[in-house]
Amino acid sequence: MTTLCCGGCSWPIPVESWNREEGVRCPVCGEKIVALVFPAIARARSGAQPEGLVSETEASCFYHPGSRAVVPCDECGRFLCSLCEIEIDGRRLCPKCFENSLASNRLEAAETQRTMYDTIALALATFPLLLFWPAIIGAPAALYTVVRRWRAPLSILPRTRIRFYLAALFAAAELAGAGFILRAILRLPRVQ
Amino acid sequence: MxxxxxxxxxxxxxxxGIGGFSQLWLASDHILxxxxxxxxxxxxxxxxxxxxAIVVTPLADHTPWQLAALGASIVWTLVFLVVDSTAGKIFFGATGAIAIGFSMADIALGRRCRCYLHTAVTRELLTPVSRLRSARAFLERIRPxxxxxxxxxxxxxxxxIAPAVTATPADAPPEVPQAPGYLPEALFGLFLVNAVFVLLMQRFPNELDNVLPTTFFGEFVILIFALARRGVRDPRRLVYALMVIALLFMSWDAVGLARSFTHYMGSVMEQSRRGRPAPPSLTGWVAFEHAPAVLAAGWRMVAGVAGLVAAWFERPVKTA
Structure with missing residues (x-):
């Protein structure tokens, strides 16, 4: 069973101190701890065990021939026992399809990381401008990122594409400015 | 769109934070x-x-330090009143205002805490829940x-399920001996060295004037570090009381140094106004006149000797 510890001194919190609304003093460091405990703490740690085959006519798991199949994979249709079944996003997948979906970013609920290309594009459009000349490289790179990653999924949290729009706007303005400066330089009268 | x-x-x-942020979100069936x-x-x-389970533990109350930080920020800001140049006024005013803002926000946010979320396989520190007030709001929302x-x-x-959990309040944890370190001793030793420097400065003013600001700054840094680090680590009391008293004398020295430096800079400006070449370095600056030098050396001698003796007698005896 999980042992709950004080966040200050790591001393185990006595069971008598659990779920006390007003909190209790840690016997060691004396800080007033609030430990909210839920029924999951009493649950057994092991998962569902697969059932064995009763007769030869029963469908068996694709990965465990000795276990009874309980559900087909929603992706490939293979029969799965309760050990192999992975339920995610309302779908039941086999381990192989789960891995494939994860690799191709089709499982938002299992994603652990996303790159914020809109922030990168905006940074490319703005930061180089602080040193002026690097903007000549930063602006095209920002435009390329905007075009190339426009359809890339953004954060899984609420987020608009405003950074992409701003990056494109700044980059276009910088390129226009660079063109204007270049034109002005070319039009300067040559010193004899 | x-x-x-x-x-x-x-x-x-x-x-x-400096490199980004952390935040908690709630979905119908999970926390993100x-x-x-x-x-x-x-x-x-x-x-x-x-x-x-979710466990919230308040951290040590830092209100005195927060108030000290606010006071220091205000003093820093007020420097803009005594600075003549516009750039200096803007620098001290702006940085001081920012520091005051941060200090006040830190005090207003309330006491800090740590919030851990327990599952069968992990114990995760929820970094976004770092203040008691936000922890209460978080628990009110997440509990239902x-x-x-x-x-x-x-x-x-x-x-x-109590028998499955072994720890009880009766099981007092073994005391973990923590070495108090030798920072106070180093500080009091530095006091003695600086006392000698101050006295030697009277004899060799040009050679040692540039050394003293550095060693004084070293004293200040070690003292502040020793006071901040003390916590529950060091049970000694007298050495830290001596340090606080020494801090007052150091402040007096700092005022004297600032006064003599201002006087020196004034003379440099006056010389340049008259068209005379200004001295190239701080060689012309006399940090302490005779009387302040005796005081600076004297209190350092006393504090150094008393501190070393107190540190020796108060040091906890090692047990096998």
Whole structure:
């Protein structure tokens, strides 16, 4: 069973101190701890065990021939026992399809990381401008990122594409400015 | 613009750091912990049905330090009143205002805390819940959601699972001996060295004037570090009381040094105004006149000797 510890001194919190609304003093460091405990703490740690085959006519798991199949994979249709079944996003997948979906970013609920290309594009459009000349490289790179990653999924949290729009706007303005400066330089009268 | 539909509702405000932020969001069946470095977001999900416990522990009260920081910020800001140049006024005014803002926000946010979320396989520090006030708000929102997914744990059920948990309040933890370190001794030793420097400066003013500001600054840094680090590590009392008294004398020395430096700079300006070449370095600056030098050396001698003796007698005896 999980042992709950004080966040200050790591001393185990006595069971008598659990779920006390007003909190209790840690016997060691004396800080007033609030430990909210839920029924999951009493649950057994092991998962569902697969059932064995009763007769030869029963469908068996694709990965465990000795276990009874309980559900087909929603992706490939293979029969799965309760050990192999992975339920995610309302779908039941086999381990192989789960891995494939994860690799191709089709499982938002299992994603652990996303790159914020809109922030990168905006940074490319703005930061180089602080040193002026690097903007000549930063602006095209920002435009390329905007075009190339426009359809890339953004954060899984609420987020608009405003950074992409701003990056494109700044980059276009910088390129226009660079063109204007270049034109002005070319039009300067040559010193004899 | 297509609106990005999300299944998440905000649980806590962003906790911003130098390299990004972290934040908690609530979905219908899980909590999402987001750690962002601005360019990459990392996600950790905790199913509401799997959360075993949430433990909130307040951290030590730092109100005196927060007030001291606010006071220091105000003093820093007020320097703009005595500085003549516009750039100096802007620098001290702006940086001081920012420091005051941060100090006041730190005090207003309240006491700090640590919040841990326990599941069967992890114990996760919820970094966005770093203040007691936000922890209370977080618990008020998350508790009904978890109880809706799992139900509640009655005291009878807790009593039933009690034997599985071994620790009881009767089991006092063994005392972990912590070495108090030798920082106070180093400080008092430095006091004695500086006392000698101050006296030698009277004899060799040009050679040692540039050394003293550095060693004085070293004294100050070690003293502040020793006081801040003390905590529960060092049971000695007298040495730290001596340090606080020494801090007052150091402040007096700092005022004297600032006064003599201002006087020196004034003479340099006056010389340049008259068209005479200004001295190239600080060689013309006399840090202490005779009387302040005797005082500076004297209190350092006394504090150094008394501190070393007190540190020797108060040092806890090592037990085998």
């Amino acid at each position: 297509a609106k990005n539909k999300s299944i998440y509702r905000k649980l806590t405000p962003r906790r911003r 912990l987001v750690r962002s470095s601005r360019f990459v977001e990392q996600y950790r999900r905790f199913a509401l049905a799997d959360i075993q 959601a978890i109880e809706a997914a799992q139900g509640t744990l009655s005291f009878d059920q807790i009593a039933a």
